[in-house]
Amino acid sequence: MVSAFARTALVALLLPASAVLAASAQETKEAYSAAKALSDKAAANKNQWPATLTALAAAKAAIEAGRHDEALSKAKEAEALARASIEQTEREKTAWKDAVIR
């Protein structure tokens, strides 16, 4: 008697590698697009961080080289950095006044 878990594990092992890569490539592409959109917004705010661009470029290079795990990781890093810079811009729209010499 083969357990359900063993059957699932066997199926996963026997899945063609290309099917696993295709799913990863799609996920990576979406992550890159999301990061790029936020990075563009940061640039439009005139508060782009170079680290965002570095991570984004690394994600793109990894996508082109087919290194999807690395690409996903770099895309998520770029997204987090871009998001932080946008939040900084939003916060500073009013917070700068607190620093003014009075």
Place this chain on the structure above:
Amino acid sequence: MKALLAPAAGLALALSIAIPGIADAWAAEMVDPKADLKTFQAYFYEKFPNVKHEDFVNGPYSMDEGMRKQWEEKEEFPPYDFAIEKGKELFETPFKNGKTFADCFENGGIGVRQNFPRFDLKLGEVVTLEYAVNRCLTENGETPYSYVKDEMAAVTAYMASTSRGKPFAIDVPNDPRALAAYEAGKQYFYTRRGQLNFSCASCHVQNPGNRIRAEVLAPALGITAALPIYRSEWGGMGTATRRYMSCNSQVRGTPLAPDDELYRDVDYFLSFMSNGLPISGPGARP
């Protein structure tokens, strides 16, 4: 900020035509450069009671005795001398149409640096010395200079040298566009940016005299008086624009385009804050 202020400024302008008294009172409440100037200068004079007021224009050398001695020795053979020479040559060399820079400036461009930046009411924008130099070039059919170094640094170094000792005399006219530009510069100066989450004020208001690594931070008061400067870090001369771009990079932010109007606005704000202090440029910094 300018984008936010523009409608308000426009409304103020419209109201000033209809109901001058109310609009003026409103504008004055929003932006008050003269009150800012008073509190800004008082802050530095109280924070550093032993620094002579006119010495603030010497930046880190007014804050650190050791650095001052090194600087005084360096001033015997100033590293910016070659830029003054080159700038004088460029300044006096006729354009293709026979005119020179002298034709673009009052008093032939000699001894006028202390009046820049100024707000040009016809153009409706801030005109820094660098911007004026490039406008002069383009209006005479010449190619504008890079805003960052080389010829621009040389010409402005020469012009600054003819104004040494003359007190900054920057005017912010009671015009909604001028007030909006001033306020945009002020906001830029105090806004944190970059991955390090620093504003210009983080270093030059909150920490002048303290060190960041090997550097002694200069006070914001008088900081534009020494521009353009020779920086050992750069291995050459740099303009005011280069200084602002360098600040952006140091806080791990991407600099604006060299000709971005925000750099002109922040130069306007900082120079107005230094009103009354003498021009010391061109300068030399580590």
